[in-house]
Amino acid sequence: MDIKDIIKPENLVYKKTDLMTDKILSYCPGCGHGTAHRILMEVIDEMGIQSETIGIAPVGCSVLAYDFMNVDMSGAAHGRAPALATGIKRLWPDKFVFTYQGDGDLAAIGSAETIHACNRGENITIVFINNGIYGMTGGQMAPTTLEGMKTSTSPYGRDLQTMGNPLKMTELVAQLPGTWYVTRQSVHTPRNVRRAKKAIRIALEAQKEKKGLTFVEIVSNCNSGWKMTPVKANEWMEENMFPFYPLGDLKVEGKLVNNQ
Amino acid sequence: MKELRLMKGNEAIAEGAIRAGCDAYFGYPITPQSEVMEYLMAEQPEKRTGMIVLQAESEVASINMVYGAAGTGKRVMTSSSSPGISLMQEGISYCAGAELPCLIVNVVRGGPGLGTIQPSQADYFQSTKGGGHGDYRLIVLAPASVQEMFDFVFTGFDLAFKYRNPALILSDGLIGQMMEKVHLAEQRPRLTEFDPSWTITGKTPDREHNIITSLDLDAARQEKHNQKLQAKYQKITENEVRYEELMTEDAEYLFVAYGSSARICQKAMQLAREQGIKVGLLRPITLWPFPVKPIAHLAPKMKGILSVEQSAGQMVEDVRLAVACATPVEHYGRMGGMVPSPEEVLNVLVNKFISK
Ligand SMILES: Cc1ncc(C[n+]2csc(CCOP(=O)(O)OP(=O)(O)O)c2C)c(N)n1
Ligand code: SF4
Numbered sequence: 001m002d003i004k005d006i007i008k009p010e011n012l013v014y015k016k017t018d019l020m021t022d023k024i025l026s027y028c029p030g031c032g033h034g035t036a037h038r039i040l041m042e043v044i045d046e047m048g049i050q051s052e053t054i055g056i057a058p059v060g061c062s063v064l065a066y067d068f069m070n071v072d073m074s075g076a077a078h079g080r081a082p083a084l085a086t087g088i089k090r091l092w093p094d095k096f097v098f099t100y101q102g103d104g105d106l107a108a109i110g111s112a113e114t115i116h117a118c119n120r121g122e123n124i125t126i127v128f129i130n131n132g133i134y135g136m137t138g139g140q141m142a143p144t145t146l147e148g149m150k151t152s153t154s155p156y157g158r159d160l161q162t163m164g165n166p167l168k169m170t171e172l173v174a175q176l177p178g179t180w181y182v183t184r185q186s187v188h189t190p191r192n193v194r195r196a197k198k199a200i201r202i203a204l205e206a207q208k209e210k211k212g213l214t215f216v217e218i219v220s221n222c223n224s225g226w227k228m229t230p231v232k233a234n235e236w237m238e239e240n241m242f243p244f245y246p247l248g249d250l251k252v253e254g255k256l257v258n259n260q
Numbered sequence: 261m262k263e264l265r266l267m268k269g270n271e272a273i274a275e276g277a278i279r280a281g282c283d284a285y286f287g288y289p290i291t292p293q294s295e296v297m298e299y300l301m302a303e304q305p306e307k308r309t310g311m312i313v314l315q316a317e318s319e320v321a322s323i324n325m326v327y328g329a330a331g332t333g334k335r336v337m338t339s340s341s342s343p344g345i346s347l348m349q350e351g352i353s354y355c356a357g358a359e360l361p362c363l364i365v366n367v368v369r370g371g372p373g374l375g376t377i378q379p380s381q382a383d384y385f386q387s388t389k390g391g392g393h394g395d396y397r398l399i400v401l402a403p404a405s406v407q408e409m410f411d412f413v414f415t416g417f418d419l420a421f422k423y424r425n426p427a428l429i430l431s432d433g434l435i436g437q438m439m440e441k442v443h444l445a446e447q448r449p450r451l452t453e454f455d456p457s458w459t460i461t462g463k464t465p466d467r468e469h470n471i472i473t474s475l476d477l478d479a480a481r482q483e484k485h486n487q488k489l490q491a492k493y494q495k496i497t498e499n500e501v502r503y504e505e506l507m508t509e510d511a512e513y514l515f516v517a518y519g520s521s522a523r524i525c526q527k528a529m530q531l532a533r534e535q536g537i538k539v540g541l542l543r544p545i546t547l548w549p550f551p552v553k554p555i556a557h558l559a560p561k562m563k564g565i566l567s568v569e570q571s572a573g574q575m576v577e578d579v580r581l582a583v584a585c586a587t588p589v590e591h592y593g594r595m596g597g598m599v600p601s602p603e604e605v606l607n608v609l610v611n612k613f614i615s616k
Contacts, residue, residue, distance in 0.1 A: 075358075083328065084324055087330075092461070
């Protein structure tokens with residue numbers, strides 16, 4: 001049997017969405033960015049809104065997201081993606097506009113743009129990849145870095161006294177009246193991937209109703225920055241990141257979920 | 261017949277924006293230009309033309325809203341004054357790098373730092389030499405009247421779109437705050453068509469996805485991109501120099517001044533001529549591209565050239581480069597928000613060149 005005999009439409013069980021380009025991903029093997037890209041593009045594909053979608057890439061490891069995502073996109077300056085998205089959405093209120101941002105981008109340098117876009121209730125979707133570290137620049141401390149966590153700029157571990165506390169940006173934006181849907185997900189197991197994808201769908205669908213800003217955090221790994229194998233990184237994430245950044249919805253249809 | 265109205269310079273910018281068919285204004289308050297957004301908010305241009313006005317959380321956000329919206333091919337602008345424009349520099353550099361047409365207005369105040377709220381022209385270097393990081397230029401227009409504040413919004417947008425480059429109106433607190441009559445041009449429609457070769461309006465099946473970016477990690481390609489930008493700047497330099505000459509035919513001395521300083525020099529020129537001193541004025545209208553040739557052409561006929569600017573002497577460097585030692589060039593300026601009087605300027609001319 002030749003390989004051509006196997007690759008037939010009727011045998012197809014899974015196909016890469018056309019909304020991911022054929023460019024080779026620049027991410028480290030095992031990194032969550034690739035999966036997050038894929039499910040975001042799958043949702044846009046399934047909703048049939050490619051021609052209505054405008055995305056904003058950040059500065060961070062996903063700076064080249066526009067090379068991988070087959071939708072019209074703009075690359076923002078570090079942290080400014082929500083401002084770009086605001087400018088676009090105000091002029092194109094019927095388009096679907098999303099930003100894709102890391103934790104340095106969104107929670108440090110772009111914290112003002114994030115909070116104000118959320119507070120104004122811009123009808124955009126923010127996908128927030130929280131890996132607790134600056135991946136792109138070589139593993140420096142991020143606002144989200146956990147207590148005691150070692151990074152290249154906290155080589156003895158994050159000291160809360162001198163370096164401040166890890167910032168729960170998602171909890172913070174959930175408090176703002178402009179946010180409609182706020183959730184925290186992960187993409188490290190097939191089950192979590194399915195849930196995260198569902199969350200992205202809810203977030204993008206809400207743009208149709210112009211209900212306000214939708215915010216999907218994805219707690220992710222940075223095996224290179226954390227200096228771990230991909231498998232170990234996922235274990236470490238479950239043991240350390242999830243207790244501090246618990247998965248689940250924080251705000252649904254404009255209402256805070258129980259203990260938030 | 262054109263509509264005639266008495267307006268502040270800053271209001272003329274705002275009315276000009278609406279009538280030029282601007283799609284959106286994003287800004288943050290700062291003296292002496294806050295009237296731009298105040299006028300727009302009061303005027304509710306959304307009802308007149310559909311134009312959007314949004315007060316952003318900072319100048320950083322404003323310019324990045326402009327950057328985002330400009331990528332969709334719309335006519336968008338922001339305005340601020342010196343400290344706010346400093347804050348915008350990263351975003352302006354991104355706009356230049358990604359070749360986005362947009363309009364920025366700087367109603368300059370005295371610096372450095374928080375400085376003062378009075379007029380100044382000390383942002384010349386920042387405006388004409390790039391301002392942010394990297395090799396780039398903005399098309400810089402310097403209005404000297406409230407009428408020009410209005411007109412240059414149209415010119416600025418037209419040049420920005422012609423070259424896919426940010427344009428800057430470099431005004432100052434004096435022109436921004438003073439009132440004059442303005443002939444208002446007719447309402448121009450907003451844009452409805454967007455160049456599918458580069459704008460991000462949603463990928464359709466008939467084209468590849470468009471990407472707005474200034475990034476290229478491949479050094480050879482990034483150099484090529486830079487060369488393309490430089491070639492564009494060369495073309496702008498060849499085609500878009502604007503200036504005004506007053507009484508230069510018989511002049512023995514020349515003022516070179518722009519914006520409010522040009523108005524002061526115009527009066528000083530009159531006073532000089534009443535005393536029999538033949539003075540002319542060359543007023544650069546585009547500060548970049550700078551009117552090098554016209555100045556070089558006049559220089560050998562002059563006994564002295566006085567560059568007048570409310571700064572420690574910024575434009576004078578370009579004047580000297582243009583004059584290329586053909587005749588003596590001096591600078592006169594006040595700083596920190598002080599505005600020189602015509603008599604003062606004339607005295608300086610006399611002391612430096614005539615009664616030495
Ligand atoms: C104004 C500015 N400051 C700093 C940088 C350098 N820089 C690039 S990416 C980055 C951090 C990115 O980290 P994060 O947002 O967490 O994304 P990740 O790489 O982890 O996906 C920094 C500091 C920059 N490009 N621009
Ligand atoms: S450095 Fe970290 S965030 Fe960046 S691609 Fe590698 S694993 Fe992913």
